[in-house]
Amino acid sequence: MTEPLSRPKRKNPLKRTRLPLSPQPMRSRAAHLLTQAAAEGRFGLPTCLACGHHHYPPRDACPKCLAAEIVMAPASDLGQLAAATSVEVAQDLYFRERTPWRLGTVVLAAGPSVVAHLHGDCAEGDRVRLSWRLDRSGNAVAFAEPAVTTPNMSDDSQWREMTNDPKFRxxxxxxxxxxxxxxxxxxxxxxxxxxxxxxxxxxxxxxxxxxxxxxxxxxxxxxxxxxxxxxxxxxxxxxxxxxxxxxxxxxxxxxxxxxxxxxxxxxxxxxxxxxxxxxxxxxxxxxxxxxxxxxxxxxxxxxxxxxxxxxxxxxxxxxxxxxxxxxxxxxxxxxxxxxxxxxxxxxxxxxxxxxxxxxxxxxxxxxxxxxxxxxxxxxxxxxxxxxxxxxxxxxxxxxxxxxxxxxxxxxxx
Amino acid sequence: MALRAGNPRRDYSGVAVAVPVTVPYVRYSIETAHWWIGRALAALVSQAGITLADIDGLSVASFSLAPDTTIGLTQHFGITPRYIEFLPMGGASGVMALRRAARAVQSGDASIVACVAGDTNHVDSFRRSLSTFSRFAQDAVYPYGSGGPNASFALIASNYMRTYGATRADFGKLAVAQRQNALSYPHALMKKPLTLDEYMSARAISPPIHLYDCVMPCAGAEAFLVMSEDIAQSLNLPFVRMLASIERHNAFADDAIQHRGGWVMDRDDLYGQAGLTPDKLSFIQTYDDYPVISMMQLEDLGLCAKGEGADFVRANSFTVDGTVPHNTSGGQLSVGQAGCAGGFLGLVESIRQLIGEPLGRQVRDARVGLVSGFGMITYDRGLASSAVLLGEASKRKAVSA
The missing domain is CATH 3.40.50.720 (NAD(P)-binding Rossmann-like Domain)
Structure with a gap:
């Protein structure tokens, strides 16, 4: 269960302000299909226009029929969390400040397996809902949350990194x-x-x-x-x-x-x-x-x-x-x-x-x-x-x- | 698949694998990959008793050679080969280099092929190489906590443990046995014994992966020569023969999460080529970038059934002098992972064991060795698998004074 966020304390003016860092922002052009969806809060999967096969990560050709026309098509956002871990040792400075950082493999009902950021209330074997979110670098990432709402869900620290929740702001x-x-x-x-x-x-x-x-x-x-x-x-x-x-x-x-x-x-x-x-x-x-x-x-x-x-x-x-x-x-x-x-x-x-x-x-x-x-x-x-x-x-x-x-x-x- | 019937597999007769070389590893190096590969090449030439000009094939495996590839190295080293190959394939690169070089020698495209894997490790190079390892890593892995392969294999390991009932202690047993093997191997970076208690209480890196499941990135080089048996004999070089080999990429793409590798598709072919069964192996060298992957190889290469890896581990000792000697120089877990050289480590060690010239302890009565390669986790799974059976060694003739 998510610990409810408590009202942030008044800032100590003598302490140094933590400077913003970014997770890695590089993406292929194909990956920006996801950015487009995340920007508008839509879900979908990279999909072959010719044969309808969903795939992930985004590719420049369909891995089933090799056709080149790949579009973002609607797909079920439900899946099962097949495995989870929390990164205790991160390479990137942004994540080093935020460890442990949870992630997991979501096997989508629509087919592909997606490595996703993980809401704290998801456990291995759970049914989860996947969405594309913009991370602090402004690029799309997969985020898995419990398929059913849990208490204080939006207070999860990883969730809050992806959102701009007005609570306490x-x-x-x-x-x-x-x-x-x-x-x-x-x-x-x-x-x-x-x-x-x-x-x-x-x-x-x-x-x-x-x-x-x-x-x-x-x-x-x-x-x-x-x-x-x-x-x-x-x-x-x-x-x-x-x-x-x-x-x-x-x-x-x-x-x-x-x-x-x-x-x-x-x-x-x-x-x-x-x-x-x-x-x-x-x-x-x-x-x-x-x-x-x-x-x-x-x-x-x-x-x-x-x-x-x-x-x-x-x-x-x-x-x-x-x-x-x-x-x-x-x-x-x-x-x-x-x-x-x-x-x-x-x-x-x-x-x-x-x-x-x-x-x-x-x-x-x-x-x-x-x-x-x-x-x-x-x-x-x-x-x-x-x-x-x-x-x-x-x-x-x-x-x-x-x-x-x-x-x-x-x-x- | 049906098409393959019209193209029967040829054997590897007449091919000699010789001159195992290791350029001792260091944790961090100020040198370049070019330097490490150059040292290996120089050692190959001097240990083989040939000249640089005799090398007419050069196969290089490296992750840190950019912007160069093998072609740039020809001018760098002043050689004029008629066969070159570049195989930045990590854990699969050793067997892959050997297979290609063997065919080049068999066909006469080259006479002596130097197979070299070398990588440097600068203070910040590991982080840099992770974010740009592959397009899928850039798009779909690195932005997710930047845990690198530790996190990716944590997901694979967690699923494997839950599915098949393997425990951390089982993985620990492999790591502890390898450390014991490493204690007699002079080039291992880890020089102190490891206990199961230490393994179990090590700090979490990305659970269930803990510190002693992880290899230590370092700089180093490994190399060997591939040539015709005739040439090897004329040079009076001890050598081993290739009894069989396989290679497979992107196998079982529809498995939702990796629990097996491509070996499963080809292992019957492997043992069939050699006319062997797994119980005839004197030792096995798996690619041990995480003990869970070694356990998977023990299963997928037929030493035990799928899902029985943990039982198999509990029933054997895996030390050089025990049952199922495994990663006999200590593997990457104890020696260190010098980039692509990690994919050569087991192969070079196997040549040494079979010709009776190990740097550490000798496996008793070593006749046939299995070397397995695995690597290239570009998204959520290792894509490459490979294996070779080595044996029928021709040992060094006593030279009369």
Missing amino acids: RILITDGRSSLALALAKALAQAGASLIFVGLADAWKPFPEMDAFKRIPGVEILPLDLTDSDSVTELAGEIGARVDILINTAEHIRPGGLTERTGVTLAREELEAGYLGLMRLAQAFGPVMKFRGADGANSACAWVNLLSVYALMSWPAYGVYSAAQAAVYAAALSLRSELRSGGVRVMNVFSGPLDTDWFQTVPPPKVAPAQVARAVVDALMKGIEDVFVGDVAEDIRARLAKNPKALERELGQ
């Missing part, structure tokens, strides 16, 4: 005025976050949700204006070393394409709040979070960007907004790579139009803020990095994967 929600902020704060408090900093720009302006925020345990409202470099730097100086998960809720939505607007003022505001806001946050909070990537049970672990799914393909009805979101997305990918060496995962959450004022004229289905908040917490707990929330986002993702050119025409009609 300290969160920064950058823009309290965002339509998502309140729902996020509630969901994170419920998930066990120990502190929730909420940034608030222009405190003199009315903020009707203030009382609702204050009722949430652990919430602290602090001044933060994402369009002001000094404001961002100042807050980072104050709380930067205590932010374990940063959730950028910056939001600036206006309808219209390029020719429907006059001048560039609005577009500039969108870039200020979104693209440049992200850059300011990255410069102020990125280095310290990266430095704290292995700082105990409440290490810095995740950076969440809330994006419109139209960052991936322009929706001309909101064309300038789509362009600004695309800029944020491109920057987020760079940030993901930059923070990876610190073990801090950049998570991009794509949603369709939210059920808010700025999408008043857009027909349903629309996404409720609470739905986004649930998805964010769920993805943090699973360690996913690409999250699609709601039917529209899923639909755009599917159409984009199938035929981007068709999607471009369809969105422009």
